[in-house]
Each structure stands twice: as C-alpha cells, then as structure tokens.
Amino acid sequence: MSVKPDSSVASYPEDDGLQSFVKRRHRQGLTWRIVFQAATIVAILALLALLYNIIIGSFGYVALQNKIEPESLHVDGMPLEELSKEQLVIILSEHISKGLMRRLEHDQPFTERTRQDVYNLVIERVVEQRVVKSWSLTVSFFKRDEIETFMAGLPQGKLEFRSWLHWNFLITPQSSTPELAGIRTAIFGTLWVIFITVAVAFPLGVGAAIYLEEYAAHVGNPWLRRLNAIIQTNINNLAGVPSIIYGMLGLVIFVRVMEPLTSGAFLGAVEDATTANGRTILSAGLTLAILILPLIIINAQEAIRAVPNSLRQAGMGLGATKWQTIWHHVLPNAIPGILTGNILAMSRAIGETAPLVVIGASTFITVDPNGPFSKFTTLPIQIYQWTARPQDEFRNIAAAAIIVLLVLLLTLNASAVLLRNRYGKKSL
Amino acid sequence: MTVSASTRTIAKTAAAAKSDLHKRLRLGESFIEAFLFFCGAVSILTTLGIVFVLGKESLLFFTSGEVTLWEFISGTEWQPAIGRFGIWALLNSTLMVTAIAMLVALPLGLAVAIYLSEYASLRARSILKPVLEVLAGVPTVVYGYFALTFMTPFLRSIFGDEIVQIYNTAAAGIVIGILVLPLVSSMSEDALHAVPYALREAAYGLGATKLETAIKVVLPAATYGVAAAFIVAISRAIGETMIVAIAAGAGPSFTFNPFESAETMTGHIVRISGGDLSYDSIDYNSIFAIGLMLFVMTLTLNIISRHVVKHFREEYE
Known part of the structure; x- marks a missing residue:
C-alpha cells in the first residue's frame, strides 16, 4: 500500500548499461526463437518437397x-x-x-x-x-x-x-516398355511376403513379449534370470542392426542352408526341381519376420506393461492359473496396443527394400506369384529398379508406384492411430 | 475346544491343499511357458545367426589367400577383379555420407527439438509431431528417388553440372540427413521434455530469458539424452542402404570430393548381391567381410548410446 508505483522502478538501477543488456538478451532470445522456428519449417518443407517431387513425376505432358x-x-x-x-x-x-x-x-x-x-x-x-x-x-x-x-x-x-498413375497401371504386370508396365506382380508379391512375415512374426513376437513381461521377472533360477536379462538387452540391440545385415542372414540361412524347404522342393511343389532355388516369397517373408521381430516385441512389451497389476492380482486371487490370468485378463486389455505396434511393424516391413535385394528378388517377372514358393518382386523393389533406370519414363512410373506405396502405408498407419485413439484411452 | 480343534484341522487341510495346488505339476502351463521362452530365445538365435554367418564367410574371405587382414583394413583400393580389397575405398565414402548427413540432421534436429519442447504451443506440437512421424515413416527407397530426382538436380543447379556428378555423395548425404532428422528431433525432444519443470522455473525466477533457460539450463541437463540421440542417428546413417544405392553411385572410389560418385559399404553389398552371384566366389565372401565391419560399427554405437541413455535416466527418472 505504502509502496508507490515509481518506487519499485527506483529500486531498479537507473543504469543504461543494464537496460541495454536486458534488451540485448531479449533480442538474442527472439533471434534464436526465429532460428528454431525456421529449422522446424525446413523440416516440414523437406516433407513437402518429397511429396511435390513425387507428384510432379507422376503427371505431365508426354x-x-x-x-x-x-x-x-x-x-x-x-x-x-x-x-x-x-x-x-x-x-x-x-x-x-x-x-x-x-x-x-x-x-x-x-x-x-x-x-x-x-x-x-x-x-x-x-x-x-x-x-x-x-x-x-x-x-x-x-x-x-x-x-x-x-x-x-x-x-x-x-x-x-x-497421368502415369491409372487403373491399368495397377492391374497390368511388368513390362520392359515403361508405358505398358504395371505393378500387378509387385502388389501380389508384397501381399504374399507381408502375409508370411506377419504370420510368423506376430505369434513369435507377442509370445516373447509375454514371456519377458509376465514370466521372466518371477524366475528363481539365477542362470535363467541372467539369460532373460541377456534376451532383453539382445532384443534392444537387434532393433538397431541395419536391415541389410538381416538380408545377408536371410541369404545364407533361408536361401542357401534351408533351400530344400524354402524352394518348396521337399514338398514337390515346384514344377522343375533343377531350376528351383531358395530365392522365394517364403525366404523373403521369413527374413522380414526376423527383421521386424524386435519391433513387435518391444511394442507388445509396452502394451502388456500398461495393463494394471490389479487385474493380474484379481485373476490370481480368484484361483486362475498364471496362463488363465494372462489369456483372459492381461491379453484382452493389451491387444489394442499390441495390434497398433504390429501394424507399425508391418508398414516398416512393407517399405523394406535392401534385405530383399540381398536375398535375391527377381528383376523381371510378369506372372503373378502363386504361392510361397514363387519367385517374387515387391513394390519397393520395383520402385528401386525403375528409379535406377536412366530413362525418364521409368522415373515416371517409379513415381506412380511410390504414390501407390505411400497410400498403402498411410492407410495402415492411419488405422494404427485410430486403433490407438479408440481403444488406447479406455484401457489406460 | 472342539470348535477350535476343528477349525485348526480345516486350516491345516486348507494349508495342505494350498501347498499342493501350488506345487501341482500343470503340464499345459509348463508347456506354454516353455513355448513362450522359445519365442524369446529366437532373438538370441538371430544374433547368434548373424555373428555366425558373418564370421564364417569373413573367415573364408581372409583364409582364401587372396587378401590379408592388414591389406583389408589399410588398403584404399577396392577392385576385386585384380585382387585389391582395401576397405577404405568403401569406408571412406560411408563416413563421408554419414558426416554430411549429420551436418544436416544434428543442428536441424536439435533446433526442432528445442522448439517443440520449449517454445511450441500445445496446438503446434500436436500438429508438428505427427508430421515428423510421417517423415520418419516414409520408406527409404522413396528417399532414394527423392535424392536422385530432386536433390541432385538441385545441387547441380547451384554448383553447376560440370562440378556435381549425376551420382554423388553430397545428395545422398543430405537426404539421409533429412531421413534421420525426425529420429534426432523426437529422441532429443523426449530428453528435453524429461527435464524437471522445477529447473526451468528456477531459471525464470533468477531472471533468465526463455532462450537462456533452454540453452544454459535445460539443454545441459538433457546432455546425455541428446547425445544418445546423436549416436543412434550416426548408427542409422552408417547402415542406411537404399539412398546411397540409388544416389551415391556404383563403383568404389577413394575420394574426398562430395560431388563425385563413390560407393559406400552398404551400396556395394546391394550392388554385388543384386547381380547374379556365385556362392563360391571371392566377391560373395567379400560382402560378408564388409557386413561384419558394418555390424560391429553399428552395434558398438548402439551399445554406447544405450549406456549414455541409462546415465541420463539415472539422473532424472
């Protein structure tokens, strides 16, 4: 009350040096704020440039x-x-x-x-x-x-x-003339490979996550405890291994060592056993499964960890066995999170190119794959091969194929986000 | 008396039954647990498989008599046709691409992280973060297309066609920088966000401006987290394959000029294995020696980053 407004100003040193010091600091603050904002805008511009570049490639005069x-x-x-x-x-x-x-x-x-x-x-x-x-x-x-x-x-x-992207482009097979070429074989190849990848990686990944979250902590044996800790560290490290290394693993293990299995020769599933080799859809699917396994495990672990402990205790308290508790109480609550992680891992697998090149995707096939023992090509492989050609027209169809790939991935990711928003909030 | 005796017996039998239930062998449960353990063990098998495959083929490469380990790690010429296997021809371009990528990704990524964590409104964050996630979710082959059809012509229009070759490490490096930018920014932003708010309030209380708080208080507190992000980004850039395979050029060359074409380690593996390759050739074995080197480099970086992150967590969580 007794303090007058100007007395507070008076307590502030009437020093021009200080005033300009404060001003300078604020100016500096503003400058850097603009720098930070500009960096963010550059990042967004990069994304826009990427999209712009693809779109201008897919349409135009010929x-x-x-x-x-x-x-x-x-x-x-x-x-x-x-x-x-x-x-x-x-x-x-x-x-x-x-x-x-x-x-x-x-x-x-x-x-x-x-x-x-x-x-x-x-x-x-x-x-x-x-x-x-x-x-x-x-x-x-x-x-x-x-x-x-x-x-x-x-x-x-x-x-x-x-428009290089048109209906016929989607339903015609490969061709050596760009204006007649389509991505039919590549789409079927991608679907087959991803089907095998998910069929293998999903059960294995979720199983491993359940083990690590629900069982590993209650193990009494000190050796097994150590092993479990190693498994956990190992999974985290595997997630950082470059995808091309998985391709080399797949090349040796699935394409060469397990050739009788992956080429289908053991089933007699190939018409001509002499030309059959392990460079098949099955090898590709298994390689990608190994590749996305750490991702699925880590995501599933997070989802299982988010299930409140009281649910487990309630289940156990009613006399359910451990597995009954997990199956009837933990998993139903964790499933939206697990599925979200799975979809994200799936879209990662769909976009992978390098490992498939290494294990030997076909450079040119015009017939639809008819099973796990067929030769294959996938959308990213097709994009890679077309991009690598010097002619402009191949770049055009590569751009059109990229649009198809991105639409596919965007749909998948959007469904993952929807799933997370719809069910994620309820369980947490 | 009798009542208490009977309750005692009930308690006893109940205890006995309980311990029986606990000890009872449940085959189904054990089987499920064993299966789940197997699922977890697959990851160990994967690692063992990688080490075994790379190690065995590399051993074949070094015992073939065509190249010694010393020639491999000291040579600067990679020409399998005349028996020259000097890794530096490939390693040099890998490091150069990585360095260019980091010049783009680290400052930009950190700036984006600081903006998102310290400056951006909730609304801006809720729009910007998904946009960056989209950037991170685009397949690398698409970035390869972008590097070749956008970045290279862009660089050529700036520096001139005679200086910048069609395939060059600069374009590949810049685009890898864009690719890892979301990784750097989101990991760094997490680290900055984890710094307790009290530290910021203390800084404001002492009269610090927003910038001073961010740079002199929050950033130093998050050093370990940001460092971990940087290391992971380097590891990603080293292992990146499709962008360099498409845009950096085919054919190893030992050059320090970023506008010349030069093949990286990953690019070489893709080109060699993409062709028709006989399993017994020295070329085939050589890509595994390169792969082993790549694996060791990225694994070391990832382990370091994990330790750094742990350090950060111990401090604040």
Missing part, C-alpha cells in the same frame, strides 16, 4: 509417336475405326511376324475374339504408339515453350497430358 500412322492403314478409303474385324485381322497379319500371329492365335483364336479386341491389338502391335519424351508437371505448366520447341522437331509426334 510426346507420343506412332510407328505407323493409323491414317495410313485405311482400306479402300475407309478409316481404321470403321473397318470390320476381318479387315483388321488382315492388317494385323500383314504387319506383325508369323510367330507372333501364331502366339496370339494360340492365346485366343481370332474367330473367338471381338472386333474391339482385334482393334486394340492393331493399335498396340501395329500402330505401336511410343512415348518419345516425358515432362514433369511443373515443366508442363511453366515451360510450355520448351515443350513446343521439342514438338516442332517432331512433326509426326502428338502431345498428350498423361
């Missing part, structure tokens, strides 16, 4: 050129579109080799084919439209003059805006 112009294929002045099926077959046989003709006939006799089907064949095999050059989305929008100069040097060429 210069198309026909090997034979459709206009030159008229019969008696009738354009190609109006020709009958028989006339189209004649055109086809005139322009392609006899061997190819026989193969087409063998696939499906021409008498049984529809007119539209034959017309498509003429377009595909005779007109043979090819992409001469492709431009990214940004170039397509902002450097039209560059494109027009190029097109001026290509009088027969046609300019078309193309």
Whole structure:
C-alpha cells in the first residue's frame, strides 16, 4: 500500500548499461526463437518437397509417336475405326511376324475374339504408339515453350497430358516398355511376403513379449534370470542392426542352408526341381519376420506393461492359473496396443527394400506369384529398379508406384492411430 | 475346544491343499511357458545367426589367400577383379555420407527439438509431431528417388553440372540427413521434455530469458539424452542402404570430393548381391567381410548410446 508505483522502478538501477543488456538478451532470445522456428519449417518443407517431387513425376505432358500412322492403314478409303474385324485381322497379319500371329492365335483364336479386341491389338502391335519424351508437371505448366520447341522437331509426334498413375497401371504386370508396365506382380508379391512375415512374426513376437513381461521377472533360477536379462538387452540391440545385415542372414540361412524347404522342393511343389532355388516369397517373408521381430516385441512389451497389476492380482486371487490370468485378463486389455505396434511393424516391413535385394528378388517377372514358393518382386523393389533406370519414363512410373506405396502405408498407419485413439484411452 | 480343534484341522487341510495346488505339476502351463521362452530365445538365435554367418564367410574371405587382414583394413583400393580389397575405398565414402548427413540432421534436429519442447504451443506440437512421424515413416527407397530426382538436380543447379556428378555423395548425404532428422528431433525432444519443470522455473525466477533457460539450463541437463540421440542417428546413417544405392553411385572410389560418385559399404553389398552371384566366389565372401565391419560399427554405437541413455535416466527418472 505504502509502496508507490515509481518506487519499485527506483529500486531498479537507473543504469543504461543494464537496460541495454536486458534488451540485448531479449533480442538474442527472439533471434534464436526465429532460428528454431525456421529449422522446424525446413523440416516440414523437406516433407513437402518429397511429396511435390513425387507428384510432379507422376503427371505431365508426354510426346507420343506412332510407328505407323493409323491414317495410313485405311482400306479402300475407309478409316481404321470403321473397318470390320476381318479387315483388321488382315492388317494385323500383314504387319506383325508369323510367330507372333501364331502366339496370339494360340492365346485366343481370332474367330473367338471381338472386333474391339482385334482393334486394340492393331493399335498396340501395329500402330505401336511410343512415348518419345516425358515432362514433369511443373515443366508442363511453366515451360510450355520448351515443350513446343521439342514438338516442332517432331512433326509426326502428338502431345498428350498423361497421368502415369491409372487403373491399368495397377492391374497390368511388368513390362520392359515403361508405358505398358504395371505393378500387378509387385502388389501380389508384397501381399504374399507381408502375409508370411506377419504370420510368423506376430505369434513369435507377442509370445516373447509375454514371456519377458509376465514370466521372466518371477524366475528363481539365477542362470535363467541372467539369460532373460541377456534376451532383453539382445532384443534392444537387434532393433538397431541395419536391415541389410538381416538380408545377408536371410541369404545364407533361408536361401542357401534351408533351400530344400524354402524352394518348396521337399514338398514337390515346384514344377522343375533343377531350376528351383531358395530365392522365394517364403525366404523373403521369413527374413522380414526376423527383421521386424524386435519391433513387435518391444511394442507388445509396452502394451502388456500398461495393463494394471490389479487385474493380474484379481485373476490370481480368484484361483486362475498364471496362463488363465494372462489369456483372459492381461491379453484382452493389451491387444489394442499390441495390434497398433504390429501394424507399425508391418508398414516398416512393407517399405523394406535392401534385405530383399540381398536375398535375391527377381528383376523381371510378369506372372503373378502363386504361392510361397514363387519367385517374387515387391513394390519397393520395383520402385528401386525403375528409379535406377536412366530413362525418364521409368522415373515416371517409379513415381506412380511410390504414390501407390505411400497410400498403402498411410492407410495402415492411419488405422494404427485410430486403433490407438479408440481403444488406447479406455484401457489406460 | 472342539470348535477350535476343528477349525485348526480345516486350516491345516486348507494349508495342505494350498501347498499342493501350488506345487501341482500343470503340464499345459509348463508347456506354454516353455513355448513362450522359445519365442524369446529366437532373438538370441538371430544374433547368434548373424555373428555366425558373418564370421564364417569373413573367415573364408581372409583364409582364401587372396587378401590379408592388414591389406583389408589399410588398403584404399577396392577392385576385386585384380585382387585389391582395401576397405577404405568403401569406408571412406560411408563416413563421408554419414558426416554430411549429420551436418544436416544434428543442428536441424536439435533446433526442432528445442522448439517443440520449449517454445511450441500445445496446438503446434500436436500438429508438428505427427508430421515428423510421417517423415520418419516414409520408406527409404522413396528417399532414394527423392535424392536422385530432386536433390541432385538441385545441387547441380547451384554448383553447376560440370562440378556435381549425376551420382554423388553430397545428395545422398543430405537426404539421409533429412531421413534421420525426425529420429534426432523426437529422441532429443523426449530428453528435453524429461527435464524437471522445477529447473526451468528456477531459471525464470533468477531472471533468465526463455532462450537462456533452454540453452544454459535445460539443454545441459538433457546432455546425455541428446547425445544418445546423436549416436543412434550416426548408427542409422552408417547402415542406411537404399539412398546411397540409388544416389551415391556404383563403383568404389577413394575420394574426398562430395560431388563425385563413390560407393559406400552398404551400396556395394546391394550392388554385388543384386547381380547374379556365385556362392563360391571371392566377391560373395567379400560382402560378408564388409557386413561384419558394418555390424560391429553399428552395434558398438548402439551399445554406447544405450549406456549414455541409462546415465541420463539415472539422473532424472
């Protein structure tokens, strides 16, 4: 009450030095705050650049050129579109080799084919439209003059805006021409590999987590206690081993040592035992299972640890055995957390490339995998191989395949987050 | 009297029954426990498998007579065709890529961590952290595509086409930096966040500004946690494969120029094993010697980081 407002100011030294000192410190604080914010913005820009780069690769103008112009294929002045099926077959046989003709006939006799089907064949095999050059989305929008100069040097060429990501891209198998190539085999390969990975890693991982959380602490034997401690440390260390090392492990153990098993030879599951080798879906799945096992264990352990102890005591108090308590009380409460961790580990496995290259993913297959003993390719492998090609068009389809991969992963991760938010709060 | 006697007998039989129940052999339970133990032991088998596989093939490599251990760890030329296996040709580029990656990831990651932990509002945190998690969840092959089709042209537009080669360690290093940035920032942020709030209040009470509190009080208190994050990041960068396989170039070369192409240890393993490789060749054995080296390096770093973290935990938790 007695203290006047200005007396507090008076107690502050009326020193210009101090004032400027304080000012300088605050200025410094502000500068660094801006630096920290800028760093965060840079990190976000990096993510945006990544996405931007993928999107501009997947869309854009392409210069198309026909090997034979459709206009030159008229019969008696009738354009190609109006020709009958028989006339189209004649055109086809005139322009392609006899061997190819026989193969087409063998696939499906021409008498049984529809007119539209034959017309498509003429377009595909005779007109043979090819992409001469492709431009990214940004170039397509902002450097039209560059494109027009190029097109001026290509009088027969046609300019078309193309999305490299389209329905046919998803359902056609690999091809050596980028505009006809698709990711069908890669998608099936990924699904098969991941199915095996999860089928192996999930039970093993959850089992190990239950052991470490529920049993290991109550072990009396000092040697076993030590062993359990070693297992725990070991799992943490394994989580940091580079994925390529797992690939080398898989190459020696699954592809070579266990070849009779992983190639399917022991079951007689392969048509030709001489060409069978261990570079199969089964080997890939097992390798990735070993790779994500530490992740699953660590996540599952956390989920089990979060279950309140009172639940266990209540179960035990009612006379349940240890396993009954775990099975009926601990696991049901821990399952959302365990599943979340499992989904995250799964998306890690889906994106893995290096170990699969090492164990020997196929470089080129066009048939769908039909079981665990098939050769395989996966989405990331396909992206890697297409990216490594020098032609721009392969980069375009690599970008389109990346979009598919990212959408798949995003869906998985979003479902993991949803699961965590929906059930996570209730149990905690 | 009789009542107390009967209660005593009941208590006795109950005790006997209880101890019986406790001691009773339950086959099912034992079997389940044994199975669960086996699940845990698989991880030990994995480690033993890794050590055995890498060790055995490396031993074959060094006893093949084509290369001595000394030539391997001192040579700077890696040309299997003429029997030269000097690891430095590959190790040098691995270290260079890692150094470039750390130049990007450590300052940026730490700055992001300080911002998120000390400055950002709850709302900003709740948006930024998931965004960084997305960055961490993108497969590395996608980063490889990014390095080759974005970072390299970007560097070439700055420094010129004649200086920057199409495949170069700089682009790969920078992109690996972006890849490990979320790791550095989230681990460091956890460490900063774990520092007790009382320390900050004490600093404010003494008149420190927000920056002074963050840099001179909170950061030193979290040193061990931040150091652990840095070490894990280095280990990740050394073991990173797809980015260097796509963007750093094929063919070992001993160079200190970040704009030239140079193959790293992981890149070499991928290229050699991706081709048709005969199992008895010296090339095949050589990748295991490289793998062993890689394994030892990353494992050492991970163990160090674990010890550092433990130190940090003992201090504050």
